[in-house]
Amino acid sequence: MDRPSIKNEAQYEALRDEGYSKEKAARIANTKNAGKKGGKAKDYEDRTKEELYEQAKKIGIEGRSKMNKKELIFALRNN
Template sequence: MPDPRIKNEDQYEALRDKGYSKQKAARIANTPNAGEKGGKAQPYEEWTKNELYQQAKKVGIEGRSKMNKEQLIKSLRSN
């Protein structure tokens, strides 16, 4: 039975099949527009620090309030 907390169950299962942890797969599958393609998003370097902070908050990165812009970018890319 599908987990009601997972917004995109197909994406979650595909990520789990690739070896992602349950937590990371759930974070990605629950991020709005995470599965969309098209390359319309700006690179993180063009985001403001506040935009990066808000994205880090959405995906549950701990310690984000003490990070500078470069650290937020690195953390977002590694999650």
Template sequence: MPDPRIKNEDQYEALRDKGYSKQKAARIANTPDAGKKGGKAKPYEEWTKSDLYHQAKRVGISGRSTMNKKELIKALRNN
């Protein structure tokens, strides 16, 4: 039975098969537009700190409220 908390079950299962943890796979699968490709987003360095904070919130990065812009970028890339 699919987990109702997972928005993109297929993507979640594919990530789990690749060895991602349950928590990380769920965060990615629940991120809006996470499965879309296109490369149209600006590099994080061009985002505002506010935009980075909201993206970190969307993907569930803890401690984001105390991070500066550089730390938010690092956390988003390593998430």
């Protein structure tokens, strides 16, 4: 099975060596300015369950509709 195109092959391989999944490593390596620190997002604990659910939906976490806030936070951090 062929792997999708990776924009930053070195970063992809480094992330895989650190234990990231193929999907997550590819997503990070294909993000523009992936090496720069992010913005000013609120901590997961400061977000509502609805906000967490929408984020989980956006990234495709399965079973999110049955999760409570704590489970959503765990799933988001470990996706």
